[in-house]
Amino acid sequence: MHKDTIGTVMITQEQILAKAEEIGSQIEKDYAGEEIVLVGILRGAVLWMADIMKNINLDMTIDFMACSSYGAATKSSGVVKINKDLDTDLNGKHVIIVEDIVDSGVTLNYLKGYFESRGAKSIKICALLDKPEGRRVEIDVDYVGFEVDDRFIVGYGLDFNQKYRNLPYITWLEE
DSSP states (O other): OOGGGBOOOSBOHHHHHHHHHHHHHHHHHHTTTOOEEEEEEETTTHHHHHHHHTTOOSOEEEEEEEEESOTTSSSOOSOOEEEEOOOSOOTTOEEEEEEEEESSSHHHHHHHHHHHHTTOSEEEEEEEEEOGGGOSSOOOOSEEEEEOOSSOEEBTTBOBTTBSTTOSSBEEBOO
């Protein structure tokens, strides 16, 4: 890894784990007595989804979807490409999309409409990070871990060209 290209630690692993516990408790309260489907958006959301799951004591199903509007770039192309679709039937189910970061909002806006068309009873978004300055479309994020500035964020599942996902904290790439 090129240590000289990444910034200082913005959010520690301990802060992330504490936030996952807080959000997991809130989801558990919001869906008390209900079954939920957690849909992790690959690959960046894997660590965050695992942390959230461990903090929800409800009946749940999990599934994963791979889609992107970035490719190997640092800015969204605006076109959503689905690389792996869900295996789970969403009809009549409460769905929580688990995402690493909400930036442009393009992908999540697309997914909300896509899941609605598949009959989801409700759809909420749980994101580790929210970058409101990057928005190109309006999207409500129901459960937010942390708000970040308009930088290219890496670590804790987030990558640049498949690198830096394994960092146990959140940082950014230097220009």
